[in-house]
Amino acid sequence: MEGGAYGAGKAGGAFDPQTFVRQPHTILRFVSWVFSIVVxxxxxxxxxxxxxxxxEExxxxxxxxxxxNYGVTIGALSFISCxxxxxxxxxxxxxxxxxxxxxxxLADIGVSAFWAFLWFVGFCFLANQWQVAKPEDNPLKEGADAARAAITFSFFSIFTWVGQAFFAYQRYRVGADSALFSQDYTDPSQDAAVPYSSYASGNDLESPGTYQHSPSTDAFSAGTQGYQTQNY
Structure with missing residues (x-):
């Protein structure tokens, strides 16, 4: 298999932690992982x-x-997905x-886009319910900072998962091109040999058996021996 297919080198290569951590989609996964824990x-x-x-609480x-329940569920499942x-x-x-x-x-693209949608729904749901909450239900505003943090990081999670889907799509495009090249590639020397073989099989060429050698130097010397110079 050609190296570089779908954003990675040839199979069996050594794992490089520094290169892995510096990859954009890896960074976004770590960030999404942290955001899910916060929510x-x-x-x-x-x-x-x-x-x-x-x-009762x-x-x-x-x-x-x-x-x-929605916030806890998507936070936990997003953590596992990351x-x-x-x-x-x-x-x-x-x-x-x-x-x-x-x-x-392709699974990375689909799952990332799906999680971006779920976080968008979660942000809208939590923000709306926090906005319409009655002050008398929580006069001391207990958990207000936690509620704002959940809403804020739900909003940020939308973009981190969209970013993961974007980078996965880039890997798909680059990988599809390299995979197509490796499957359709043919040796140019093989293509160049075809016209020569067809040309050699034409009727205009003489067969090797009908080839005639040019007169040898012995025949020429024998002919000159019969020539006599006349003296006048």
Whole structure:
């Protein structure tokens, strides 16, 4: 397989941690991983409060339990997704099949775009529920910083996942071109040999058996012996 297919060199190469960490899509995965922890941790730790007169805790996002559940769920699943794709990025250079590399890159594009959409929905949902929350439900504004952090990092996560989808698409375009070249490439010497073979098989050329040698020097010397000079 030609090196450089879908953003990686030939299979079996040594893993370089420094090169891996400096890659743009790797950096975005780490950033998305941190953002998911912030959203998940903020809501799980301070997203539920209760009044002194109440026993059960309620969600600070307008008492909407679905808002807190959504934030915790996408935060946890995004954390797991980042870990899985980081592991795939480490293993990716060891994949020798061009088709398998193509499937991995396409999966990266689809999953990243899907998570960008989920974070957009989460940002809109959390921001809306926090805006319409009643002050009397949380007079001490407990968990306000956690709520703002969850909303803010949900917004930032949209762009980090869009960036991952963009870089994955770039890898797909570059990889598709290199894979196409490696599959369709032919040796120019083989193409150049075809006209010569067809030309040699034409009827205009004489067969090797009909080739006649030029008169030898012995025949020429024998002819000159019969010539006599006349003296006058």
């Amino acid at each position: 998940f941790g903020s809501i799980a730790n301070e997203g539920y409060v209760n009044k002194p007169s109440e026993v 309620f969600c600070i996002f307008n008492r909407n339990q679905n808002a807190c 870990m899985l794709f980081l592991a795939l990025d480490i293993y990716f250079p060891q994949i020798s099949s061009v088709k398998d590399r193509k499937k991995a890159v």
